[in-house]
Amino acid sequence: MTSPLLARPGAVAAAGPDAGVALHYGDPVHEQRALARGEAVVDLSHLGVVTVTGPDRISWLNTLSSQLLLGLEPGASTELLLLDVHGHVEHAPAVVDDGETTWLVTEAADAEPLAAFLDKMRFMLRVEVARRDDVAVLGTAAGGWTALAGHPAHLLTWLDPWPRTAPGSTHYGPPDADHPGAEVPRGLSLVRRDALADVAAAGGRLAGTWAWEALRVAAWRPRLAREVDDRAIPHELDWLRTAVHLSKGCYRGQETVARVVNLGRPPxxxxxxxxxxxxxxxxxxxxxxxxxxxxxxxxxxxxxxxxxxxxxxxxxxxxxxxxxxxxxxxxxxxxxxxxxxEGVTDARPAERPGAGLRRRDLRP
Missing domain, CATH: 2.40.30.110 (Aminomethyltransferase beta-barrel domains)
Known part of the structure; x- marks a missing residue:
């Protein structure tokens, strides 16, 4: 759907996965500078929002995904990957729970497939899956989300965990302290769609996806609609650091995740x-x-x-x-x-699994 903020003077429409919102509002350089200072807000209302409700929602999502969600506290932000049987990335939503509902934010084109996949995996569990077209997304950086939080139409904010390596995870890129993604933290605020323009006004000047994407690329932050193709695995994108827990229970694609971590050399x-x-x-x-x-x-x-x-x-x-x-x-x-x-992490075993076995050791 087309955002009403595209009617603002100077707005230039974005294309591709960001169609429906503004690429910029006439001054992309200053928009980016304002965004990096926490003084601008980006219209990301084209993004998809899916909710999961019901008492089994956290444990159920935990069994499906790459992320350890058990014990997720209300308001805590994380992300998960849903992989195919070969370990290829299929879905990569941002995740935040408010104590009653788990909110998943994903690409515009992924909202329907994500909701459909989750819906068919419910079986007899006490969960309900819904598309939330009544909710829109606004992006901010460097603490700019605090200006939106007091608005009555603000629902909650997801704070991007990138690039902090989560407990139980590992990284293929530099350590957290040396990672450029730590310089400008970003957040996604969920707001009532009918109050989108009003909430955006509380965040300072408007910035377009030109500025948002520039900060993302500078942070080396992978995005489902851009970096993921039909053979992408999370190791290639350094996505284990925030989206994969290496010690949680079984999930689809786990064998590939473990094999590449143990043996190294993602393609x-x-x-x-x-x-x-x-x-x-x-x-x-x-x-x-x-x-x-x-x-x-x-x-x-x-x-x-x-x-x-x-x-x-x-x-x-x-x-x-x-x-x-x-x-x-x-x-x-x-x-x-x-x-x-070299394609290795500190989670790789010092010795290749099974390297100590000999053919004679397997004989009865």
Missing amino acids: RRLVMLHLDGSEHVLPEPGAEVLAGEKVVGHLTSVVRHEELGPAALALVKRSVAVDAPLRAGGIAAAQEVIVGP
């Missing part, structure tokens, strides 16, 4: 690309990444950041050298490592 790795800004044009997401004449990956997200300039996230083959000169969509690109080519 691809997420990188940050600094693009040559002298071309005055940007490649599109999906453009091929080349090392010499060889295709080694593809762009997933492309932004103009007010400090970094043209930048992108890309998935490339694990074997690509970290100092290899690359071209993305015909534009020269310098690589910044996110997931290292």
